[in-house]
Amino acid sequence: MGSAVGLCSSPRAWGRGWIIARLLCFAAISWVLMTQMEVGAWTYHYGDKSDYSWEVARNFCRSFYTDLVAIQNQGEIAYLNRVLPRHRTYYWIGIRKINNVWTWVGTNKALTKEAENWASREPNNKGRNQDCVEIYIKRNHDAGKWNDEHCQKKKRALCYQASCQSSSCSQHGDCIETIGNYTCDCYPGFYGPECEHVVRCKNLDPGPDCSHPLGEFSYNSTCKFRCQEGFELQGLDMLQCLASGNWTAEAPECAAVKCPALATPGRGRLNCTHWHGDFTYNSICTFSCEMGFVRNGSETLECTALGQWTGLPPLCEAVKCPVLTTPGRGRLNCIHWHGDFTYNSTCAFSCETGFVRNGLEALECTALGQWTGRPPRCEAVKCPVLDSPDRGRLNCTHRHGDFTYNSTCAFSCETGFVRNGSETLECTALGQWTERPPCCEVVKCPVLDSPDRGRLNCTHRHGDFTYNSTCTFSCETGFVRNGSETLECTALGQWTERPPCCEAVKCPALDTPGRGQLNCTHWHGDFTYNSTCAFSCETGFVRNGSEMLECTALGQWTGHPPRCEVMRCPKLRVLEPILMNCSHPLGSFSYGSVCRFRCTQGYFLNGTSRVRCQPDAHWSDKMPTCQEEAAPYFKQVLLYMGGGAVALVALLLTGMLIALLIKRLSDKEEEKTLLNPTSNLGSPGVFTNATFDSNL
Structure with a gap:
C-alpha cells in the first residue's frame, strides 16, 4: 500500500507510463474493495472495480503482491475456476510472448509443452500481436483454459501472494508453492522437511589438511594429502565428501619416487646403491668404460625427489x-668399425674425371684420435692459356680455376668480322681444348664492277670489297646515275643499296610535224643523248626551221622542231572586163589553189580560162586577156566585098562559135561553182555568180 500511495503522490512519467501510474493510484485508493482469497500461505487477489491492460495489471500486482498469477498445476486451475466470479472480460495471468516464445514472466522461464493449457484452436494470434494470455473463468466451454489476447485489451488482474520466503527450506532447497502450503526440494547433500540436515562421510585418519564448511567430515568437506620429499601419493591428492555420504575415492598412500631403470652401457660397466628400492629416491649409480673407449656423460648419477636422474646416462664411445x-670434386669411401670416423676407421680418396689427387690415397684413424696423414685435395686438370683473337673478344667461364677442366671460352668478333672456327671451346679432362682457337675474318661484300658508260672508285680499309669499303660511282658525259652515288659494305656482307646504273640523258620526245615526216636515229634509247632527228615536208610544203636536230648532253635539242608551211603563188589581181573565180583549199593563192577566168559581155577570152598554183609556187599558165568581139569589122568587109563574101564570113563565124561552145563546156565540167560578184566570201576579185553559171 505504501508503493501505491507513492505512485499517486509523485507521478513522473508521461504518455502511457502516466496512464499506468494513474490506474495504479486508483487501484491503491480502492484496494479495500478488493476481494481476497487465502489458502494457507499462498493467496490470490483480484480487483472487482476496474479492468486493466496487461502491463497495468502486472504493475498493479507487483506493486501490492508478488506478480500476476503463475499457474502451477491443473488442481490450481480447477480451484481458480471454482472460487473466482465470472467476469465478461475474464482475467490476465502471468504469461507473455517474449522473443516469440511464451514465457512465465515471474520466473522468466519458457512455457513447456507439458504445462500448456490452451483452449481449443489457441493460441491463434487472431488480429496479430496477441502476445498476452487470459484465463477463461466460468466460461460455458473451455472453462479454466487459456487464450492469447492483445495486450492492450482491458481485463481483471489476477494476482498472487507467494507463500515461500527467503528463509524457507533453510536456504538449502527450492521452495515449491502448493495450494495452501509449500514443499522443499532439498539441494544435494541436504535432507529433512526444511532441508535442515547435512549428509556425513566417515572420518579420515589424521594427516590430511581438511576443510569442513558444513560440519566435520560432512557434505562438501575437502581433504588434501601430501607426502615427504622423495615420496609421492598413490591415489588422488584431494578428496571431497559427496552428497551420497561417500568420499570421491579411497585415501592415498605415500611411496618412494621411482627413477627410470638404468642399463649397463655398451663397452662399459654399471655399479648402483639403492636405499628405498631399485632405482628409487636417493639411489646412486657409477659408470666406467672399457679400454679404448671414453665415457660421454657424468660418471655418477643420483635419483632425485622429482623421479629424475641428475643427468643422462653416459655412453662409452670409441x-x-x-x-x-669429401674433397671437392672427389669421392670418399670409409669403413667404420665403431662409429663414423672413430678408432680403426679407414678412408680411401679418389677424384672425379678431370681432377687429380694431391696427397695420400688412404688414411686411418689411430688410438690417439688422429689420422695417419693430411687429407688430400682434388685439383682440376689445366689446359693451355687462350688469348683473344685479333679483331675479336674472348669470354671465359672458369668453374675450377683459370683455363682448367670444364672451363668454357666463347669467342666473338667485332662488328664487320666473322668467326672462322668454333664459337666455344672447352677444356677436357685430358688438359686439351676441344678444338683449335678460331680467328676473326673481315666480312666480304659482292665484288662491284664499273657500270656501263660509268666509272667506279673504291676505298678498301680491310681488303677489297670488305666491311667498311666505300665505292663511288660516276657516269660519262651525256649519261646520268640512276641510284646512290656511294655504297658502303655493311657488317652483314651487303652493300647499303643496289649498285647504280648510267642512263642516257633524255630529251623531250619529238612529234612528226603536220604535212611532214620525222626520221630519227637513236644510239642510246628513244630521244636520248646523241639521238638525231631529220625533218621533211610533203609536196607543196616547205620546212620552216632546221632540217636536223640532235639531243645534247644537257637533255636539250640543238634547236626548235621545224614546221611544214604550204607554198604560196603570187597573188592574182584582175580588172574588168576580166572576171576571176578562185578556190583555195590550203590558203589564199597557195599550193592547190585554182582560179578560173571569163570576160564580160562584148569581150572574148584570149588565153587560158583556168590556172593552178603548182608545188614550185608558180601558176600553171599566164593570165588571159579579154578582147572585144569582131562583128563590126566583119560587117564592113561584107559590105565591101559584096554578097559573095557574106557567105564566107558566115561560115567562119559559125566555126568560131562552135569552138567557143566546146571550150565553155570543158571549163564547166571542172568547176561549176562561181562566186557571186557581190559576195564578201573568198579573196578579192573572186566571185560567185549563179546567173553566170547557169548561162554556161
Missing part, C-alpha cells in the same frame, strides 16, 4: 678422429 669431408 675414440674419435676429426670428421673427414
Whole structure:
C-alpha cells in the first residue's frame, strides 16, 4: 500500500507510463474493495472495480503482491475456476510472448509443452500481436483454459501472494508453492522437511589438511594429502565428501619416487646403491668404460625427489678422429668399425674425371684420435692459356680455376668480322681444348664492277670489297646515275643499296610535224643523248626551221622542231572586163589553189580560162586577156566585098562559135561553182555568180 500511495503522490512519467501510474493510484485508493482469497500461505487477489491492460495489471500486482498469477498445476486451475466470479472480460495471468516464445514472466522461464493449457484452436494470434494470455473463468466451454489476447485489451488482474520466503527450506532447497502450503526440494547433500540436515562421510585418519564448511567430515568437506620429499601419493591428492555420504575415492598412500631403470652401457660397466628400492629416491649409480673407449656423460648419477636422474646416462664411445669431408670434386669411401670416423676407421680418396689427387690415397684413424696423414685435395686438370683473337673478344667461364677442366671460352668478333672456327671451346679432362682457337675474318661484300658508260672508285680499309669499303660511282658525259652515288659494305656482307646504273640523258620526245615526216636515229634509247632527228615536208610544203636536230648532253635539242608551211603563188589581181573565180583549199593563192577566168559581155577570152598554183609556187599558165568581139569589122568587109563574101564570113563565124561552145563546156565540167560578184566570201576579185553559171 505504501508503493501505491507513492505512485499517486509523485507521478513522473508521461504518455502511457502516466496512464499506468494513474490506474495504479486508483487501484491503491480502492484496494479495500478488493476481494481476497487465502489458502494457507499462498493467496490470490483480484480487483472487482476496474479492468486493466496487461502491463497495468502486472504493475498493479507487483506493486501490492508478488506478480500476476503463475499457474502451477491443473488442481490450481480447477480451484481458480471454482472460487473466482465470472467476469465478461475474464482475467490476465502471468504469461507473455517474449522473443516469440511464451514465457512465465515471474520466473522468466519458457512455457513447456507439458504445462500448456490452451483452449481449443489457441493460441491463434487472431488480429496479430496477441502476445498476452487470459484465463477463461466460468466460461460455458473451455472453462479454466487459456487464450492469447492483445495486450492492450482491458481485463481483471489476477494476482498472487507467494507463500515461500527467503528463509524457507533453510536456504538449502527450492521452495515449491502448493495450494495452501509449500514443499522443499532439498539441494544435494541436504535432507529433512526444511532441508535442515547435512549428509556425513566417515572420518579420515589424521594427516590430511581438511576443510569442513558444513560440519566435520560432512557434505562438501575437502581433504588434501601430501607426502615427504622423495615420496609421492598413490591415489588422488584431494578428496571431497559427496552428497551420497561417500568420499570421491579411497585415501592415498605415500611411496618412494621411482627413477627410470638404468642399463649397463655398451663397452662399459654399471655399479648402483639403492636405499628405498631399485632405482628409487636417493639411489646412486657409477659408470666406467672399457679400454679404448671414453665415457660421454657424468660418471655418477643420483635419483632425485622429482623421479629424475641428475643427468643422462653416459655412453662409452670409441675414440674419435676429426670428421673427414669429401674433397671437392672427389669421392670418399670409409669403413667404420665403431662409429663414423672413430678408432680403426679407414678412408680411401679418389677424384672425379678431370681432377687429380694431391696427397695420400688412404688414411686411418689411430688410438690417439688422429689420422695417419693430411687429407688430400682434388685439383682440376689445366689446359693451355687462350688469348683473344685479333679483331675479336674472348669470354671465359672458369668453374675450377683459370683455363682448367670444364672451363668454357666463347669467342666473338667485332662488328664487320666473322668467326672462322668454333664459337666455344672447352677444356677436357685430358688438359686439351676441344678444338683449335678460331680467328676473326673481315666480312666480304659482292665484288662491284664499273657500270656501263660509268666509272667506279673504291676505298678498301680491310681488303677489297670488305666491311667498311666505300665505292663511288660516276657516269660519262651525256649519261646520268640512276641510284646512290656511294655504297658502303655493311657488317652483314651487303652493300647499303643496289649498285647504280648510267642512263642516257633524255630529251623531250619529238612529234612528226603536220604535212611532214620525222626520221630519227637513236644510239642510246628513244630521244636520248646523241639521238638525231631529220625533218621533211610533203609536196607543196616547205620546212620552216632546221632540217636536223640532235639531243645534247644537257637533255636539250640543238634547236626548235621545224614546221611544214604550204607554198604560196603570187597573188592574182584582175580588172574588168576580166572576171576571176578562185578556190583555195590550203590558203589564199597557195599550193592547190585554182582560179578560173571569163570576160564580160562584148569581150572574148584570149588565153587560158583556168590556172593552178603548182608545188614550185608558180601558176600553171599566164593570165588571159579579154578582147572585144569582131562583128563590126566583119560587117564592113561584107559590105565591101559584096554578097559573095557574106557567105564566107558566115561560115567562119559559125566555126568560131562552135569552138567557143566546146571550150565553155570543158571549163564547166571542172568547176561549176562561181562566186557571186557581190559576195564578201573568198579573196578579192573572186566571185560567185549563179546567173553566170547557169548561162554556161
